Each structure stands twice: as C-alpha cells, then as structure tokens.
Amino acid sequence: MAARARKKHADATCGARGTLCALWRDKHLVLFNAEYTALVTALLWFVEIGINVWVIQKVAYTEIDWKAYMDEVEGVINGTLDYTQLKGDTGPLVYPAGFVYIFGALYYMTDRGANIRMGQYLFAVFYLVTLLLVFRIYHRTQKVPPYVFFFVCCASYRIHSIFVLRLFNDPVAMMLLFASVNLLLDGRWTLGCALYRQVLLGLPFLLENPVGYVSRAFDLGRQFLFKWTVSWRFLPEEVFLSRYFHLGLLGVHLLTLLLFTLFRWRRQPQIISILFTSNFIGMCFSRSLHYQFYVWYFHTLPYLLWSGGVKKLAHLLRVLILGLIELSWNTYPSTVYSSAALHVCHFIILLLLWLAPPASVRSVDKAKRP
Structure with missing residues (x-):
C-alpha cells in the first residue's frame, strides 16, 4: 500500500513537472497562442x-x-x-x-x-x-x-x-x-x-x-475646461470652447457610426466588436477627454488593434500604438504633441477597424440570443 501511494505521488509529481516543462519549452506558443x-x-x-x-x-x-x-x-x-x-x-x-x-x-x-x-x-x-x-x-x-x-x-x-x-x-x-x-x-x-x-x-x-x-x-x-483636456491641446482655446466645433464633432461622430452600421456591422453575433468599436468612435470625436476618461476605453484597445483588417501589421507596431496612447494619457499637463499623437493613434485604429472585413455568420463572438 505504501509503495503504491509513493508511486501515485511520484506519477503526479512527474505529471505536473512534465506539464511545466512542456509549457517552458513552448513558452513562445504560450505567449502568442490565444488558447x-x-x-x-x-x-x-x-x-x-x-x-x-x-x-x-x-x-x-x-x-x-x-x-x-x-x-x-x-x-x-x-x-x-x-x-x-x-x-x-x-x-x-x-x-x-x-x-x-x-x-x-x-x-x-x-x-x-x-x-x-x-x-x-x-x-x-x-x-x-x-x-x-x-x-x-x-x-x-x-x-x-x-x-x-x-x-x-x-x-x-x-x-x-x-x-x-x-x-x-x-x-x-x-x-x-x-x-x-x-x-x-x-x-x-x-x-x-x-x-x-x-x-x-x-x-x-x-x-x-x-x-x-x-x-x-x-x-x-x-462645458469642459480647456486646462484639463488631453485630446485637443493643439487647438486654440476659443475653438475648443466653440459650439460650432462641438456640433461639428457630433456630426462627424454620427456620420462615422452610420457608415460603420451600413458597411461594416451586420446582425450576426458580433456583440463585442460593435460595442467596443462604437465606444471607441465616441472617444475619437469627444468634445474633450479628461485624464479619468482613459478608463472608458483602455481595456478595449487590444481587442480593437488585434481585430483590425491589416493582418500583417507587426505585433511590435501594435504594441507601439498602445505605448504611444499610454504616453499621451500620462503626459501632464497635456501638450500639443501628446494630443496630436493621441489623435494619430486613434486614426490608425479607426482605419484598421474600417479595413476589417464585415463579420460573417461564423463570427468568433459567441453571444447568442436565447
């Protein structure tokens, strides 16, 4: 009985060790395989x-x-x-x-x-x-x-x-x-x-x-205060406060949503794509982004970047975009360059999302109506 117990313990130890060794050998796979x-x-x-x-x-x-x-x-x-x-x-x-x-x-x-x-x-x-x-x-x-x-x-x-x-x-x-x-x-x-x-x-x-x-x-x-804006520092304050500027942003926001609705989104199950993308579009054309607003889209950015239509876009470039966005939000007070960099990154992500092909019936998003 004692010998059998020792054998089972040894087998379990070897099994766990073998699993860890396999993971170490395949560490590249662990880091890059979504499974x-x-x-x-x-x-x-x-x-x-x-x-x-x-x-x-x-x-x-x-x-x-x-x-x-x-x-x-x-x-x-x-x-x-x-x-x-x-x-x-x-x-x-x-x-x-x-x-x-x-x-x-x-x-x-x-x-x-x-x-x-x-x-x-x-x-x-x-x-x-x-x-x-x-x-x-x-x-x-x-x-x-x-x-x-x-x-x-x-x-x-x-x-x-x-x-x-x-x-x-x-x-x-x-x-x-x-x-x-x-x-x-x-x-x-x-x-x-x-x-x-x-x-x-x-x-x-x-x-x-x-x-x-x-x-x-x-x-x-x-009305938002110009002193706290992260996204529009490169604009004159009178433009930032202008109602015409706000209405223009609202118009472009609605137009972008309409274009994505007509040409990129379908009724097939793609809940995450639609929710995250529509939220991101709102961030792109917001009247102002303050520092605490970063949390509104931070956790969705990797999904958006790796869902884009340019499949050959290097991992390093995607990580660089994440890094530039983080740097822009960490720059206090914001500068002309940090705000401009943020908009450039937003435009690249928006372009990637537009280039992504419309989801098929076999969408990977697994949400289904009951």
Missing part, C-alpha cells in the same frame, strides 16, 4: 493583487473628486431628492442615480468618506473585479495573443492611478459595463440590459423634480 489566455491572465491577475497593495501603501493619494462625491451623496442621505440642490465643493451633482446609490454605500463603508485608505482598498477590489470581467471577454473571443495582457494591466500607471489613487467614479461605471457585456455574451439579454438601466433607480428623483434630474444627470451641454 492560453486563461492561464496567462490568471497569473497576471494574482500579480495585480500585489501591485495594487504596493501602490496603495507606497504612492501618495491625491484628492480630486472624492470629497465632492461624499458631499453630494450626503445631501441625498440627509433627505434632499431635488437634483438641483445637490452639490459638492467642485460643483453640482451631474451623475445619474446609480452613482448616488453606489457612492452612498461607499459613504457608509468609509466612515462617511473619512477613511480614505479603506476607500482605496475597495477600489482595488473594483479594479480586480474589472480585470476578471475583461479577461473573461478576451478568453471568450480569443482574438488577442496572451502576452498583450501584460499591457492591459501591469504596465499602465494611469489606470492604477485612476482606480486606487484618485477614486474616480468612472472605474465603477466601467466595471458595471463589463459585467453587462459578459451577460450579453452569455445570452442573458434582459439582465445584461437591466444592469445599466437608470429609470427605476432615478424614480425617487424623477418624482421630486423630473426636469431637474434629467437636466443635471444627463447634461449634454456641459
């Missing part, structure tokens, strides 16, 4: 736990909007449901009701917003959950070589900063978006759409002051 996405992303996810703890402990927190968030939700907690009366030290509340409920919970979990360190660790959890959701999408679609996922997580200073050093609300919104996308991939259409609906959540505020709620929570005419 190994789950293995590589699992390893990177555990590395990210350590990175987030290190960043929280070693890098100073910067107060930007957290106190304002807490002031805004405190007004709701104290009984104010009129959106026109809710504000923080940076201005009025301009986010939908979902923000109020989520940050209201964070208000209590962080001792009324005073325990910043607790807030940072909660946002580290949001970051890790977001990564899991993103990695699951990439595992399902299998378009991107596994080595690229290092740049999706570990290599971006700006994304870690947005999550755990600034505590912006944008990461929470993106976490919910990727959760919704995963549900759509699983064919759970009703639940996936419900996760992002705001009507029922906003009902208490709509009953109190419907015009005030809609005009504040969905204020499409809000």
Whole structure:
C-alpha cells in the first residue's frame, strides 16, 4: 500500500513537472497562442493583487473628486431628492442615480468618506473585479495573443492611478459595463440590459423634480475646461470652447457610426466588436477627454488593434500604438504633441477597424440570443 501511494505521488509529481516543462519549452506558443489566455491572465491577475497593495501603501493619494462625491451623496442621505440642490465643493451633482446609490454605500463603508485608505482598498477590489470581467471577454473571443495582457494591466500607471489613487467614479461605471457585456455574451439579454438601466433607480428623483434630474444627470451641454483636456491641446482655446466645433464633432461622430452600421456591422453575433468599436468612435470625436476618461476605453484597445483588417501589421507596431496612447494619457499637463499623437493613434485604429472585413455568420463572438 505504501509503495503504491509513493508511486501515485511520484506519477503526479512527474505529471505536473512534465506539464511545466512542456509549457517552458513552448513558452513562445504560450505567449502568442490565444488558447492560453486563461492561464496567462490568471497569473497576471494574482500579480495585480500585489501591485495594487504596493501602490496603495507606497504612492501618495491625491484628492480630486472624492470629497465632492461624499458631499453630494450626503445631501441625498440627509433627505434632499431635488437634483438641483445637490452639490459638492467642485460643483453640482451631474451623475445619474446609480452613482448616488453606489457612492452612498461607499459613504457608509468609509466612515462617511473619512477613511480614505479603506476607500482605496475597495477600489482595488473594483479594479480586480474589472480585470476578471475583461479577461473573461478576451478568453471568450480569443482574438488577442496572451502576452498583450501584460499591457492591459501591469504596465499602465494611469489606470492604477485612476482606480486606487484618485477614486474616480468612472472605474465603477466601467466595471458595471463589463459585467453587462459578459451577460450579453452569455445570452442573458434582459439582465445584461437591466444592469445599466437608470429609470427605476432615478424614480425617487424623477418624482421630486423630473426636469431637474434629467437636466443635471444627463447634461449634454456641459462645458469642459480647456486646462484639463488631453485630446485637443493643439487647438486654440476659443475653438475648443466653440459650439460650432462641438456640433461639428457630433456630426462627424454620427456620420462615422452610420457608415460603420451600413458597411461594416451586420446582425450576426458580433456583440463585442460593435460595442467596443462604437465606444471607441465616441472617444475619437469627444468634445474633450479628461485624464479619468482613459478608463472608458483602455481595456478595449487590444481587442480593437488585434481585430483590425491589416493582418500583417507587426505585433511590435501594435504594441507601439498602445505605448504611444499610454504616453499621451500620462503626459501632464497635456501638450500639443501628446494630443496630436493621441489623435494619430486613434486614426490608425479607426482605419484598421474600417479595413476589417464585415463579420460573417461564423463570427468568433459567441453571444447568442436565447
């Protein structure tokens, strides 16, 4: 019996060792074959736990909007449901009701917003959950070589900063978006759409002051400050603030969406391609991109680059584009050159997406209607 047990243990050890040896011999395959996405992303996810703890402990927190968030939700907690009366030290509340409920919970979990360190660790959890959701999408679609996922997580200073050093609300919104996308991939259409609906959540505020709620929570005419723009630094400030410029961007945005709808998108299952591309088009023609907006499309960039129509585009060039985009978002304050570089990278990606052939019935996106 003892001999048999030793033999089984030896066989198991040899089997595990053999698997590791095989992976080491085929390390090039592991890095470039999308079938190994789950293995590589699992390893990177555990590395990210350590990175987030290190960043929280070693890098100073910067107060930007957290106190304002807490002031805004405190007004709701104290009984104010009129959106026109809710504000923080940076201005009025301009986010939908979902923000109020989520940050209201964070208000209590962080001792009324005073325990910043607790807030940072909660946002580290949001970051890790977001990564899991993103990695699951990439595992399902299998378009991107596994080595690229290092740049999706570990290599971006700006994304870690947005999550755990600034505590912006944008990461929470993106976490919910990727959760919704995963549900759509699983064919759970009703639940996936419900996760992002705001009507029922906003009902208490709509009953109190419907015009005030809609005009504040969905204020499409809000003016952005030129000093914070990442994308349009090369323009004169008067052009940046011009309504004609804004209307021109809106027109080009809608035209680009129309062209992709007519000539590039089909009704076959290609949920990820349509969602990520339409979001990217919105980023390209946005009136302004501020630093925290980077999280709006950062995790989708590898998918877009490796889904493009130029199959012979070198891996190094694609990684270079990711690097230039990261550099543009890390340049503070933004410069004429950083903004121009960002637009050049956006144009290249948009061109690659346009050159991609229309998806066939055998689309690799596996979302199916029930």
